[in-house]
Amino acid sequence: MYPWLQTTYNQLATRKQENKLHHALLLQGPSGIGKTEFVKQLATLLLCAKSVNGQSCGQCQSCLLQKAGNHPDNHEVMSEKQIGVDQIRDAIKKLSGSAQLSGAKVLIIHAAHSMTESSANALLKTLEEPTANTYLLLVTNKAERLLPTIISRCERIAMPVPTFAQTSAWLIKQWPEPVDEEFIHLYANSPLSLLNELQQEQSVPYADFKRGLEGLMTQQINPSKLANDWQTQVEKLLKWLQFWLHLQVKKSPQLSPQLWQLHQEAIQAVKRVRNPGVNKVLVLNQLLTDISLLKSH
Structure with missing residues (x-):
């Protein structure tokens, strides 16, 4: 149990x-x-x-x-x-x-x-x-x-949802390698999903996701290139973006209004890409472009 x-x-x-x-x-x-x-x-x-x-x-x-x-x-x-x-x-x-x-x-x-x-x-x-x-x-x-x-x-x-501490303690026994604490927070309320993510071969690991966003924010990576690189996991990465934007609110309170607006945009993007016929890469590209413009506000 x-x-x-x-x-x-x-x-x-x-x-x-x-x-x-x-x-x-x-x-x-x-x-x-x-x-x-x-x-x-x-x-x-x-x-x-x-x-x-x-x-x-x-x-x-x-x-x-x-x-x-x-x-x-x-x-x-x-x-x-x-x-x-x-x-x-x-x-x-x-x-x-x-x-x-x-x-x-x-x-x-x-x-x-x-x-x-x-x-x-x-x-x-x-x-x-x-x-x-x-x-x-x-x-x-x-x-x-x-x-x-x-x-x-x-x-x-x-049914009780585990605390971060419970998820972390359980994960140590299930997964032999160190896991980014931020990634644990992303799935802390769903430990079995977390373990499943770690066990799957990821086309975009979370570490690459973070590096991509860092490059985006410093204008070293083009939003279109990032969207194309991430096109195989658009819906999941849009959910990761929701989480990442939520974290940025705490780190950059001066950008809070813009960040919350982008967070809402990410939520709507997840809904949009579930519709048949929607160009998922285009939806992701638009959100990444808006994120890349944050610094200029």
């Missing part, structure tokens, strides 16, 4: 042990904090036949089946796009009978916000009147997209 999620897990485990756990939990929090591992471990605990002190035993038939990924009473629903009504109806049908191992039944709905209105409505009755010893675990990073009727029937669990 990730250290920043341990307290929340312990609290739910204690409530389960005391038979005070709500049958429908809405686990909400940003991407990259470990919600998927959390909900899988919670499901293992709920299904375990011999849990002790809020911990699954790891040895019973249920735990072994869960570890193998084929527990007959653990059901998961997910989709790369939208969760359709047939997926939900099929899952509900599996929950309607008795547990095959005579224990609990668990349904995990990943990215619950991606349920269509029809699929969400199909889930309502089960949320209101679940079969005995059944747990429904909904996971989301966009709770605002869920129907109010779904939210009102669940107990909302806000």
Whole structure:
């Protein structure tokens, strides 16, 4: 279990042990904090036949089946796009009978916000009147997209976001090389995303990103050249630019109004490049050109 999620897990485990756990939990929090591992471990605990002190035993038939990924009473629903009504109806049908191992039944709905209105409505009755010893675990990073009727029937669990110190301490154990503190701050609230970024081969590493901006600000690099060099990762680099501009506000308070204006421009640029047919390099070039003119204000 990730250290920043341990307290929340312990609290739910204690409530389960005391038979005070709500049958429908809405686990909400940003991407990259470990919600998927959390909900899988919670499901293992709920299904375990011999849990002790809020911990699954790891040895019973249920735990072994869960570890193998084929527990007959653990059901998961997910989709790369939208969760359709047939997926939900099929899952509900599996929950309607008795547990095959005579224990609990668990349904995990990943990215619950991606349920269509029809699929969400199909889930309502089960949320209101679940079969005995059944747990429904909904996971989301966009709770605002869920129907109010779904939210009102669940107990909302806000998943903790790690502090910078927690992310840094965890990263030291996961990544052998030193990491720019600024880069850690960029992804501090999303440690798994941070690690993923480090593990991927970057066409534009963060160090090159910073050097490029330094050259831009000193008029040693042309905005058009920089935009072309960065064209393979435009959307991500626009988000990095938002973060960088935010940092510059603290470093250069005399430029604060212009910097905040550029920050808003970067936010709008991210939205624009998501539209099909938009010239992403042109959008990035315009923002970089505006940044290069900062010194002349």
